[in-house]
Amino acid sequence: MRRFFSVRTGRRGEVEDLMQDLYLKVQRVEGEVIENPSAYLYRLASNLLLDQLRSQRRAEARDAAWRRVSHTSLGGSDIADTPDAEAAVCARLRLKRLTEALADLPLKTRRVFWLHKFGELTHAQTAEQLGISRSAVEKHISRALKHLIARVGR
Incomplete structure (x- = not known):
């Protein structure tokens, strides 16, 4: 599973976070009979990756909207509108x-x-x-x- 996440994210920190999230999801499946555990595990992992991607896109859109409202750009560089x-x-x-x-x-x-x-x-x-x-x-x-x-x- 580590390799599965690593190939798709490319970042070690995210891989560790995803592994932990996957472990927590698997822990919640107590007492259920799973016919194909390997396929189920990969489905959970894929869903986690999709959730992470959606979350990143929402965060990027939110940050971009905030940046448009609160920052001024000059030549591609942000200029702080407020003093330090x-x-x-x-x-x-x-x-x-x-x-x-x-x-x-x-x-x-x-x-x-x-x-x-x-x-x-x-x-x-x-x-x-x-x-x-x-x-x-x-x-x-x-x-x-x-x-x-x-x-x-x-």
Whole structure:
């Protein structure tokens, strides 16, 4: 039976797994009279190979579908869409430093910076909304950026 599986799969690990599965199936056939044990054993082995093949095909189809949805390919090579664990931790730490640095800004400077960068207002729109000059907005933005670069870096 080992040779039977080996010729059809070509992989030693799979042969051992199939042999064990075959043994378990044969153990379940207690008390039944089998007229041709050799043919029965080969039929069980063939069915196991078919089950394995179907399982592999389902797994490959499932993996291919998942890969199409969650991966990008360039030149036949997968490109990971998500950063590795180290990059994610570094990004979280940098975000924490940025948040703390923003909290340390004077209230008016923080508000000007927030409206311009996160509210996506122009300098003129920010100045109009806060009732200050455009020059003042530029000075607040400059002060905020210098502070953030000093605290967080580039």
